[in-house]
Amino acid sequence: MKALPAVLLLLVASSALAHKPSDSYLAISVEGANVAGQWDIALRDLDFAIGLDDSGDGDITWGEVRAHQADIGAYALARLKLRSGDADCPAHATEFLVDDHSDGAYSVMRFAATCPEEVTTLEISYSLFADLDPQHRGLLRLEHGAATRTAIFGPERSTQAFELAKISALTQFLDYGREGVWHIWIGFDHILFLLSLLLPAVLVSEGGRWHAVTRFPPAFWDVFKIVTSFTVAHSITLSLAALGVISLPSRLVESAIATSVVLAALNNVFPVVHGRRWMVAFAFGLIHGFGFASVLKDLGLPQGALLIALVGFNLGVEVGQLAIVSAFLPVAYALRASWFYRRLVFVGGSIAIAAVAGTWLIERAFNMKIISP
C-alpha cells in the first residue's frame, strides 16, 4: 500500500500542531441547588457534528446558527450530564450568543440546571464530540462561592466528581467584606464625596476666610464625626434597601449621589454650611447607602446568609473608607498651612471635584455618555 509518498512523511513527524486543536470552554457556577453555566463550542465543530451550513456555501452565518439553536442545545446538553448525589440535575439552554476566540467563532450557550437539593458533590459527565474527535477536550471552570477550579475532560476522563466545600460563614463574611472594600476603592463618587467633606477638616473658617487649625485633635474629631455619621447613615439605607424594605429607581439614586458630590465640593468654595458638616455627611450618606445596595444586589445575596453578607459588605466598605481617611488626614494636616494645600488642593481640588461630579450628574440624569467615571 503506497497511498502517500513515504519520504514526504519524514518531515512531518516533528511538526505537529500548527493549529489550535478542538476545545470547548465550559464555565459552571453552583449556588445552593442551582447550577448556571456558559458553554462555548466552536462553530466548526458543531458544523461537523450536526451541519450548520445550510446554504452549502462554506460560510456559516448568524442566520444559520440561529436556525439551529434548538439543535445545538439538544445536541450539546445531551452530552453533558450533571448529577448531585444520586439525582440528575436536568439542564436547559437559556440564551444563545456568539464569541470570537483566538481560532474562530464559537457558539455561546448559557444554561441553567436545578438539582433536587443543595449540591455538595457535583458529578459531571462530558461526552461532547467523543465519537467524532477523540482529540477534543472540554475545559471546565467550576465556581462555587469564592473557590474556582479547573478540569480537563476527554475520552479518558469523561466523568469527574467535584466535592464542593461547604461554604463557611466566615468565608462568606470575608468574601463580602472584600467586595465592600473593592467597591469603595473603585467607587470614585463615594471617594470624592468623602474627600470634599474632609478637605476643610484641617482648616477653620473665620470671618469668611480659611485658616489652618492649630492643633491636631480638633481636626481628628471633625473627621471622626464626619466619617461616623456618613457610615451610620449609609448603613441604615443599605440595610433597608438590601432587605427590600425600601426601593428607589437607580437613575434617581445615581443622580442624587452625583448631586451630593457637587454640593459638598461647592460648599468648600462658597461656604453655606459651616461647622456642621457631619450633618451633611449624614443626610447625603442616606443616599449613598442606596448606591451600595445596588452593588450588593448585583453580587447576588445568598439566601440563608443574608445578614452575614450584609454585615460583611458594610464592614468592608468601612475598612475601605478608613484606609482612605488614614492616608488623607496626616498628609492634609502636614500641608494645611501651605499655599499649595489651601489654594491648589482645597480650592482647586474642590472645583475639579464639582466639575467631574457635575458631568456625572448630567450623564446620569439624562442617560448620556460624556466621560466614564
Added chain:
Amino acid sequence: MCTFRTFIIGTVTDGLRALAIASFAAGVCAAPYVPKDDTTVLERLPVRPGDPVARELRQLRAELTANPRKRETAVRLAERYFALATSEGDPRYVGYAQAALKPWWDLPAPPLDVLVMRAILKQYSHDFSGAMRDLDTATLEDPKNARAWSWRAAIHMVQADYARAREDCVALQKVESELYAVGCTAYLDGTTGKAAAAHRDLSAAFARNADAPPGVKVWVLTRLAEMSLRQGDSKQAEEYFRAAYFEPINDQFLLAAYADFLLDQGRPDEVIPLLVDWVKSDILLLRLALAEQALKAPKAREHIEALRSRFDAAALRGDKLHQQEEARFNLRLLGNKEKALALAKENWKLQREPRDARILLETALAMKDPAAAQGALDWLERSGHEDPGLRRTAEKLKALKR
C-alpha cells in the same frame, strides 16, 4: 479575541465585567454578543462543501456510518483526514482519523494497515513510544512495508537516534524506489555533518526522477535548501526555496522554513506577502508576527495578542506540543527570556532536531546560561551538524563558560 480567563472574569458582575475587559488590551477581547443580522458571516469552513475533497470525505463517512467495521473504508478515510491534517495543519483531522479507526484503536494487535495508520496518528500527538511499538510490530510482520520503515526513520530523526535511523534507511532501500531511499539517507547525512555529499546524492537522484509528484518535489527541494544553508550557500538555498514555493501545492513546513530563511537574511518585508493568508496556522502566524515586529508594522500587536491567547488556550488544555514555537514567541516577541529558556529545555526532552537545538542555544545565550544548553552543545558535537549559524551561537555560549 477573548481568552477563557477574561470571559470568566467577565461574568462576576456587570460593573466588574466592564472593568475587567477595560483592563485587558482594548479591542482585543470582546464579550459574547448577538450578531447584528442574520447575514453576518461568523465562520468560513476550511474545506468548502462543494470541493472534491469534501465530497469524497462525505461519501467515505456515509459508507463508514452504514458499516463502521469495514476496515478498508475506515483506513482510507483515516488516510484522507491525515493528509488534510498535514496540509491544513489542523489537529482536528487527526481526531477524525482516530475516530474512523475506533473499532481497532485499543486492540493490542490490529491488522497491519490499521497498525501503521495508528502509529502515524500517535506520533502526531507526540506519543513517540506508542508509535514506535506499533511500527516495530508492523516491520516485523511485514519487512517490506515502506511506510512503516520511513516513519521509523522519521521518529528516530526527531529523537536524534541516528544509528537507528540509519538502519531504517537501509531497510527502506530494499523496498522503496530510488528517490525515497536516497531521500532518507540524504536527510540523515545532511543533518549529521555530511551536507555536501547529501546534497550531491539527493540532487542527482532528483534530476533522474523529474516526474515525482509535487508534494515529493517540495519535500526534496526544501531539504536541498537546508543542505545548501548548512554549506553556507544562501544564494543556492534561495533558489531551491523559490522553486519549491512555485510547486502547485501548499506546504506549511516549506513556508515556515522559507520564512525563517528570509528572517535570518534580514528581509522581513518579503515574509509578509508569503504568509499574510496563513494567520490561522500558529507556526506561520509566529513567523508573520516576527516579520511585522521587525518592520514595526501596526498589525504586529494584534498578531502577538492572538498568539498569546492561543498559547494560553493550549496551556489550559495541558498541551505540550507547542513548546518550541512558544519558546521562540517568548524570546523574540515578549522578551521573556526566562520562560523561553524553560520551554526550550522542556522541548529538548521531547524533540531533538536542528531547530530544537537552535532555540535552546539561543535562549540559553540570551540568559547567559551555557549549562542549560549542554544537551544541544553535546548534540552539536556528536552529530557533527554543520549549520554555520548554530555553530556561531554555540561558540558564543562556550566563550561564556570560560
